[in-house]
Amino acid sequence: MKATLTPSPSPASGRGELEATAPEAPAKIVVRNLVKVFGTRPAVALQMLAEGLHKDEIFRRTGQIVGVQSASFEIRAGEIFVIMGLSGSGKSTLIRLLNRLLEPTAGEVQVDGQNVASMDRRQLIDLRRRDMSMVFQSFALMPNRTVLENAAFGLEVAGVAKDRREQRALQVLEQVGLTAFARKRPSELSGGMQQRVGLARALATDPSLMLMDEAFSALDPLKRHEMQGVLLDLQREHKRTIVFVSHDLDEAFRIGDRIAIMEGGTVVQVGDPHQIARNPANDYVRAFFRGVDLTRHLTVGDIARTDQVPLFPVPSDLPAEFSAAVEHLRSIKRHYGFLVDGAQHLVGVVSIDSLARCLGQSQPVVADALLSHVPALAGASPFREVLGQVARNPHPFPVVDGNGAYVGAITQTILLERLCDEESRNA
Amino acid sequence: MHEAIPIGEWVSRFINFVLAHDNGTLENFGRVIAGFTELIEDGLVALPYWVVAAAISALGLWRVGWRFGLFCAASFAIIIATGFWPATMSTLALIMASTVISLLAGIPLGIWMARSDRVAAVVRPVLDFMQTMPAFVYLIPAAMLFGLGKVPGVLATVIFAMPPAVRLTNLGIRQVNREQVEAGIAFGCTPHQLLLKVQIPGAMPSIMAGVNQTIMMALSMVIIASMVGAGGLGNDVLASIQRLDIGLGFESGLSVVLLAIILDRITESFGAAGPQPHAGLRERARNLLARREASET
Numbered sequence: 001m002k003a004t005l006t007p008s009p010s011p012a013s014g015r016g017e018l019e020a021t022a023p024e025a026p027a028k029i030v031v032r033n034l035v036k037v038f039g040t041r042p043a044v045a046l047q048m049l050a051e052g053l054h055k056d057e058i059f060r061r062t063g064q065i066v067g068v069q070s071a072s073f074e075i076r077a078g079e080i081f082v083i084m085g086l087s088g089s090g091k092s093t094l095i096r097l098l099n100r101l102l103e104p105t106a107g108e109v110q111v112d113g114q115n116v117a118s119m120d121r122r123q124l125i126d127l128r129r130r131d132m133s134m135v136f137q138s139f140a141l142m143p144n145r146t147v148l149e150n151a152a153f154g155l156e157v158a159g160v161a162k163d164r165r166e167q168r169a170l171q172v173l174e175q176v177g178l179t180a181f182a183r184k185r186p187s188e189l190s191g192g193m194q195q196r197v198g199l200a201r202a203l204a205t206d207p208s209l210m211l212m213d214e215a216f217s218a219l220d221p222l223k224r225h226e227m228q229g230v231l232l233d234l235q236r237e238h239k240r241t242i243v244f245v246s247h248d249l250d251e252a253f254r255i256g257d258r259i260a261i262m263e264g265g266t267v268v269q270v271g272d273p274h275q276i277a278r279n280p281a282n283d284y285v286r287a288f289f290r291g292v293d294l295t296r297h298l299t300v301g302d303i304a305r306t307d308q309v310p311l312f313p314v315p316s317d318l319p320a321e322f323s324a325a326v327e328h329l330r331s332i333k334r335h336y337g338f339l340v341d342g343a344q345h346l347v348g349v350v351s352i353d354s355l356a357r358c359l360g361q362s363q364p365v366v367a368d369a370l371l372s373h374v375p376a377l378a379g380a381s382p383f384r385e386v387l388g389q390v391a392r393n394p395h396p397f398p399v400v401d402g403n404g405a406y407v408g409a410i411t412q413t414i415l416l417e418r419l420c421d422e423e424s425r426n427a
Numbered sequence: 428m429h430e431a432i433p434i435g436e437w438v439s440r441f442i443n444f445v446l447a448h449d450n451g452t453l454e455n456f457g458r459v460i461a462g463f464t465e466l467i468e469d470g471l472v473a474l475p476y477w478v479v480a481a482a483i484s485a486l487g488l489w490r491v492g493w494r495f496g497l498f499c500a501a502s503f504a505i506i507i508a509t510g511f512w513p514a515t516m517s518t519l520a521l522i523m524a525s526t527v528i529s530l531l532a533g534i535p536l537g538i539w540m541a542r543s544d545r546v547a548a549v550v551r552p553v554l555d556f557m558q559t560m561p562a563f564v565y566l567i568p569a570a571m572l573f574g575l576g577k578v579p580g581v582l583a584t585v586i587f588a589m590p591p592a593v594r595l596t597n598l599g600i601r602q603v604n605r606e607q608v609e610a611g612i613a614f615g616c617t618p619h620q621l622l623l624k625v626q627i628p629g630a631m632p633s634i635m636a637g638v639n640q641t642i643m644m645a646l647s648m649v650i651i652a653s654m655v656g657a658g659g660l661g662n663d664v665l666a667s668i669q670r671l672d673i674g675l676g677f678e679s680g681l682s683v684v685l686l687a688i689i690l691d692r693i694t695e696s697f698g699a700a701g702p703q704p705h706a707g708l709r710e711r712a713r714n715l716l717a718r719r720e721a722s723e724t
Contacts, residue, residue, distance in 0.1 A: 101609050129615030140606035144628045154614040157624070201614070211613070 028209065028241040029075040029098065034107035034117075036093055036265075039064035042105045055265055067093040069265040070107070077208075078239035080231075082252040082273075084288070085262035091245045094262065095211050098243060099132050100124055111209065129158040133202035137214035139194045141186040141201075147173065148182040151200040158205065165204075172200040176230060192223035199230070212244045216251065224248075228255050249289065253297040261285050274302050278421070290426055295419070300386055301379025303418050304399040304408030310337045311406070314347055318364055326355050338398050338406065339370070346398050346406045349374040376400045379407045383418075390415050442568050449572075457578040460524070464577050468520030476512050480504075483689065490696035502685040511660065511682040518659030519686065521577065521649040522642060525584035529641050533589040534634065537596025538622065547597065554590040562587050562651050570655045580657025584648040591640035599633025600626045635698025642690050650683060660686075 037045040045064035048057075055066035068090045075081040085091045096102040098109055100116055109116040111127070119127065133154060141150045148169050149156075155165035173179050176196040186194050195215065202210050216224040232255060235242070246252055252259045253273050260270040261281075269281040277294050280286040310328060315321035329337055329352050339347040348370035358369035376398045377386055390397055396411040430436075445453075471479060480503035488496025506515050540547040565586050569579030603626050611625035627634070653661025660679050667676030 096609075099613055101612055125615045125617060128613060132613075134610065134613035136606040136610055138604065138606045140604065140610040142607060142610075142625065142628065144631070153610075153624075157611075157615050157620055201610075205614075 025076040025078050027074040028077040028112065029243070030108070030110040031074070031098075032072050032108040032110075034068055034071040034094070034097055034109060035105045036067040036090075036097055036102060037064050037105045038067055046106055066265050067102075068097060071267045073260055073267055073270045075241060075243060076258075077241055079257040080235065080242045080244055080255050082244045082246055082256035082259040083262060084246055084249070084252050084259050086247065086288075088264075089262040090265040091247075091262050092213055093265075094267075095213050095243055095245045098211060099128060099134060101134075129154065129205065131205075131207045132209045132211070133205055133207045135195070135198045135202045135210065135212040135215040137217055139186070139191075139198045139218075141194060141197055143185065143187055145185075146182065147178060147184050147186065147189070147197050150186060150197050151182075151204055153201055154205040169200070169204055172203045173197075175203065175234065176200045191219055192227060195219060195227060196230070199227075199234075203234070207240065209241045210243070212242060214245055214247070217246065217248065224251070231255060249292045250297075261288060274298065277425075286425070294422060294425075295383055298383035298418075299379060300377045300381050300383055300399050300410060301401065301407050303383060303414060304379065304410050305414055306408045308411050308414060309396045309398075309409040310334060311340050312337050312350070314339060314341050314366060318366065319359060322355050322359055322364070322369065325350070326352055326359075329355075336396050338409070339366070340406050344406050345404045346376055346400050349395065349398060351395070371395070374398070376404075377410065378402070386410070387415070438568075442571055445572065453572055457573040460528075460573075460578045460581050461576070463527075464520055464524040464581055467523050468517055471516040471520055472513065476503075476507060479516070480507070483693075487689065487693055491692050495692055499689055502689060506682050506685060509678045509682070511663070511679060514658075514660045514663055514679070515682050515686060518646075518649055518661065518683075521581060521584065521652070521657055521659055522645045522690070525581050525588055525645045525649065526638070526642050528581070528585045529589040529645065530592055530638060532585070533592030533637070533641065534596050537593040537634075537637070538600060538627075540593065540597040541600035541626075550593065554593055557586050558590045562648055563654065566652065566655045575656040577657050579655045580649060580652030583652055583655070584645050587648045588641045588645040591644060592634075592637040595633045595637030595640065596630065599630030599637070602633065603629035632698050635694070639691065639694040639698060642694055643687065646683070646687050646690065 035046065035049065039045065039062070041062060041064055044062050045058050045066060048062070049055075049066065049069060055069060058064055058066055071094060083091045083094060093102060097104050098111075098116070100109075100119075104117045107117065111132070114123075114127075116124070116127070142153065145153070148166060151173055152160075152165040152169035155168060160168075170179065170182060173182055176199050178193060178196050178200065181189060181193065186197060189197065195218075198215070202212075216227045219227060228251060231242075234240075244251075244255065256273055258271060259273050259276065260267050261276065261284075262268065263282075263284045269276050269285050274294070274297070276285060277289045277292075280289060310332065312321070312325050325337060329335065335353075336349060336351045339350055341347055347366070350369045351371060354369050354371055358364045358366075361368055374393075374395055374397065377400070379399050379401045386397070390410055390412060394412070396409045398409055399407040401407050480500065484496050484499035484503065487499040506512055536550065540550050562583070565583035566579060569583045573579045573582065607625055607629055608621065611621045616624060649657060649659060650661040650664055653659065653665045660683050663675060663679035664683070666672070667674075667679060
């Protein structure tokens with residue numbers, strides 16, 4: 001058996017990582033051992049935390065409340081990073097430590113390599129004016145100002161001349177679709193429109209970093225969905241780093257590139273939402289995802305696996321290699337295999353039968369071996385759309401990304417396993 | 428009378444000590460207060476009565492409504508017809524002088540209280556003292572220090588009328604929506620900008636309620652201050668008590684009541700929340716025109 005006959009090596013993980021092919025963006029924010037203690041004797045609480053005492057024990061003994069406990073994570077440039085948790089889990093505290101609306105008790109918050117926690121007042125104000133803005137749950141618009149003046153607030157504070165800041169404010173109001181309301185007062189606008197103003201205000205200074213604290217939680221579900229769309233559109237036009245606090249899982253799945261789950265002041269898990277849903281770090285995280293229908297958010301690429309179907313290279317010596325392929329399939333008790341070229345792009349689907357038929361020809365060519373009725377599935381399409389198709393066909397479906405590169409396979413087995421997992425997870 | 432703790436004696440000793448060591452400072456201070464009060468009164472008296480009456484009625488018409496505008500005009504007609512116009516203007520001048528001084532001292536003090544819990548802890552009992560000590564009691568040391576006349580009247584009134592301005596400024600600033608304050612900070616406000624652009628505008632309804640309360644308390648106090656010769660309507664009220672003159676008492680009292688209602692409603696309108704009172708004159712005119720056009724078509 002020639003070396004070329006061995007199936008192409010598959011990645012260690014069973015799952016095809018669509019995003020793994022893109023180079024990882026550099027860290028925009030690095031949080032290290034961040035602690036926030038509310039109370040008059042934070043040093044005592046810090047000491048007790050270092051000794052490994054639980055926050056409830058610390059509260060019982062000293063009355064000091066540990067809001068955030070030794071949080072460490074990184075947020076990549078250009079991603080939407082969602083901080084999730086139940087109320088009281090410390091997520092709103094955590095986001096306020098990033099721009100120092102609350103003073104960190106200990107630890108570091110680095111933004112673009114600069115430690116926010118140790119900045120003096122001047123530097124901090126400069127950073128907030130220039131490169132960091134915030135959107136609030138209750139909108140926090142100034143009722144005595146018009147929509148335009150609200151949108152221009154950050155620029156006004158930074159000392160930008162009136163005509164220039166109003167010009168810029170009109171620009172961002174146009175981006176959020178509120179030009180016609182520039183002269184109105186916030187109280188004359190609906191909740192959704194008010195949050196558009198909040199968004200415009202945060203965009204006006206053109207920051208590379210936006211903090212959004214439960215920004216859409218006060219809106220009704222329809223408006224919330226609409227605003228998520230607005231945010232995603234804005235993000236498509238111009239990538240900013242967005243830290244988004246939310247307690248709504250659907251929201252996290254829809255907008256979040258990565259999420260962090262908080263429990264009792266601790267960041268218990270950080271990662272891709274699907275990854276976390278599949279491999280919850282503890283019971284809290286598992287419970288958190290219970291009752292959420294993950295298949296709603298899954299894409300084909302998310303569940304495709306590389307360990308189910310062997311890959312074969314396009315043969316240079318067709319009869320020998322195809323015979324070897326048939327042997328290999330028989331030996332591992334599989335019926336189907338995929339043919340890929342040197343760049344791991346999918347060429348087609350083969351089976352023991354089609355390979356044998358091809359070998360039986362007098363002048364065999366590769367095309368003879370390919371099963372024409374098996375389509376490749378796009379990795380980005382929703383899982384639910386292909387459910388029926390996979391269920392009704394015995395053969396595996398190859399999954400490719402936008403460039404035609406092979407991602408993995410979906411078989412009936414994978415499908416059933418996935419649905420089973422979902423059942424038992426929610427049980 | 429022998430007391431275990433002679434607080435009263437300490438206070439009177441203190442006042443005597445101040446008097447003994449005063450080298451004209453008190454007199455100069457009093458002169459400034461008197462000058463300020465007289466300036467306002469002279470202004471009000473120098474203008475023809477109908478100009479003042481029309482101006483205040485117009486203010487009522489604009490801020491509150493046409494019915495209240497009519498009420499103002501009718502009230503002034505009654506005051507003029509009963510012959511209490513000069514006394515009313517004198518009282519109004521006293522109120523205005525005391526209110527201005529109260530606010531100049533009270534609003535900054537309220538802001539300071541809002542920004543420091545320690546200051547608040549010290550000032551709060553002082554305010555309680557100022558408000559609950561029977562008002563007449565201030566008149567005695569004030570008259571001792573500054574002599575009889577408008578000055579002790581104004582100063583006693585300031586002490587009595589200032590607390591609501593301080594309290595409601597403090598309360599207003601502390602109650603500004605937390606996220607609005609956070610927004611101010613998050614967008615890079617300096618503490619000074621935060622105060623001017625977020626906290627004071629946010630506290631405005633409360634501060635205006637404080638102004639309204641201060642004016643109302645000043646009004647009740649300047650009547651009492653006639654006991655130390657502050658003048659105005661209080662003189663007539665006092666005279667009616669001394670002479671048991673029911674008619675005079677009712678007439679002068681009615682002037683006080685009418686003046687009180689007018690001042691209350693007008694200042695109250697500045698503190699009311701909602702878009703209407705905040706809207707500028709031009710905005711209102713535009714709204715009015717738009718409504719008319721809409722009804723015509």
